[in-house]
Amino acid sequence: MHTTSDARHLRTVTWIVVLATVGLVFDGYDLVVYGTVVSTFLRDASHIGVVTPSVAGALGSYALVGVLVGALLAGSVGDTVGRRKVMLCAYAWFSIGMGLTAMTTSATVFGLLRFATGLGVGALVATTGALIAEYAPKGKKNLFIAIVYSGVPLGSLLAAGLAMVLLPLIGWRGMFWLGALPLVTLLPLAYFKMPESVAWLVSRGRLEEARAISVRTGVDLPADEPVAVLLDRPAAQEKAGFAGLFGSRYLFPTLILGLMSATGLLLVYSLNTWLPELMLRAGFNAKGSLSFLLVLNGGAVIGALLGSKVADRFGPKLVVAACFAIGAAAIALLTLDLPLAVRLAAIAVVGMGTSGTQTLIYGFVANYYRTHVRGAGVAWCAGFGRLGGVGGPLLGGFLIAGGFELNAIFYVLAALAIVGTVLTLVVPKAHTPSTPTL
Template sequence: MILDRLETLPVGKFHYKLLLVTGLGWLFDSMDTGLIAFILPVLAKEWLLTPGQMGLIGSIGLIGMALGAVISGTIADHIGRKQVFTITVLLYSIATGLCALAWDYTSLLVFRFLVGFGLGGELPVAATLVSEYAPAHVRGRFIVLLESFWAIGWLAAACIAYFLIPVYGWRSAFIIGALPALYVFLIRLHMPESVRYLLSKGRIAEAQHIVIELEKKMHVPVTPFANEKEEMLEGPSGSFMTLWRKPFIVRTIMLWLVWFGIIYSYYGIFMWLPSLVFQQGFTVVKTFEYVLVMTLAQLPGYYCAAWLVDRIGRKYTLSAFLLCSGIASYFFGHASAAVTLMIWGAIMSFFNLGAWGVLYTYTPEMYPTSIRALGSGWAAGFGRFGGMAAPILVGVMLSRGFSIGSVFYMFAFVFIAVSAIVLGLGIESKQKNLESLS
């Protein structure tokens, strides 16, 4: 009864406010991740870093993200989505500010690890919260739109890098990245706890109160609830081994492989993107300009995915976007002129970030409420191992004389492989109630 009333609420101001509040967290996360990519070329010159050291700066954050995703996802199924979301936003904000105070290579590595821990914990929890509130017929669109804030964050990072770093230095960028700490107060005021989480914990009265308040705000006729103990959501125990039992084992294998592949390729490409363009002979300022144009292409990629995901479904949209990402990355790595470099980079951004949006939609839908954050956190956490390996491997390949074209052969192969995995192992969850997918 409670979930029926939640699902039948008209899409309105509450849903868009929730999207905005969680989306801002996503934007700030992205801005922080983008800042380190833009700072690396400048930092390498100032601190005389080797390609291997540059790769480790990119990878150490991914180690933190892996641990953050797993630990936060597990905790969120026990203490709630809202509280974990708030803590992780605060952690990465403070750690980003500490990066501005880094006095040497080692101290920066420590602070980047803490940034990654907060960042990795926030993303799957935010996606889980929005998926548990968005009605089934628009859930896919809402999660992809949530992910689209990532592109806006990258644009913010590119603008900070373009306008501030050449004038005020790289430390100023990290100082700005610490501002989201103030955003925590907005979260506390405007974000409710997940109704599905409350029901899974037997907190029926709290769930009823939230639904009644939402009905009042949306001018929906309100009727009192009976004392419905049967409303408690039953589900499998929230343990890691549950992910490896039927019916979840195939879903877990599929998600882990896809998360690994997409993060491996994304961070391998985009962490090195300013540096790779710089190696093509452009100045630092020109590098920012080219990357800014390529980043702009992410937004229409998200909006296209948002339109397709509730029409042709998650499985086919994700598989198609991953395949096109592989094709575009091959041609990007073999571009010989500035114009073709920018065109293929824009196409690669379009499909790659659209695929990310669909994956964040797809992952929470594969698990019931009692293990939803746990399953999402472990999938994202395992994927971060790909993100750890890729920046280091690219640095090693370049230092050993491999061409940029060879690097992108590798990324193209990974994209195509995970596209086939989705097509072969994925199930369709388009416009289905979350409880019916368990």
């Protein structure tokens, strides 16, 4: 029988999941929309000045560097000032950044604003996982995180789809103005409907606020916090943010989880950048090669949702390792002369083993750390891992420019997936606090 508290909890979690997912849809949109308009800049200097291919590449990288910096900054800030404040500021920040970018007439200013917008995108990506982990129902945390982070590839697909329909009508500036919509839609809703994390408030010793939000939202006070908190004493003994993340307790797993995320994002950005070109070299036409990219991202979304359900039952570590390994096998299959239907199926599995695995990694990390360092842990995963994202396009370009055969390139990517498997398997068991005697 459902109680009033259960109904309040369900309503609260529904609002948080919907708002967080929509936020990451706009994140995905903001990161990909540049790719839909770059050809306009290359062919018409009247927009932001002369843009050469090398300048276009640099402009595209600035947002990713901003994401890296924003994610790392948000980690410590989120564990210090709270999840809600960081997420509300991130919604406003990247929306204003997109609006200002839509009005620029200079390539230099455009690049600076792309970096600035990336700061907000990174802060949101880094903080969302911590909030969802602290509000999701027990036994469904990986599933809820997978649902929310699937907003990123959905936003990428949305950017491509809207560009096909609207770009000729509203131009590149209109496409960027669409990215500013959260300022007047998502932000007001989140302000009223997204509460602060009860677990975070407890971890900081703010018990009165935690109890008030617990009553209002139907969310129970956490039972796994430090003894000092449960005894109503200040939680300052526990170092929060990066200070706690790189303390002796978490140093080794933090380094391994960062490398694991970087490996995953190296694969994600290598394939998302170069898969159409690799398929062209395999003999497919331009339209057919782009269809592989669609299948890749579709497989990522479906694979992450299915994998998260298994992760909630058996634990995320083995599921992430298995997905990396399956991805490696699927990439290796692409070296064979397969029928088109089988090749497409293999590409979908590759999506599950790369982008889908990265979504599962966010769930793994968010549930691995305790509350006082959780925000920093997810931020480290998103921020340090972004180095792999920056390196992905460079790796593909290096291999293609170096004259590597198509099969050799696929084997290199498969080997990276195996590295991801090994890194996942050596992550030590998460620290669980012993039950206090009160």
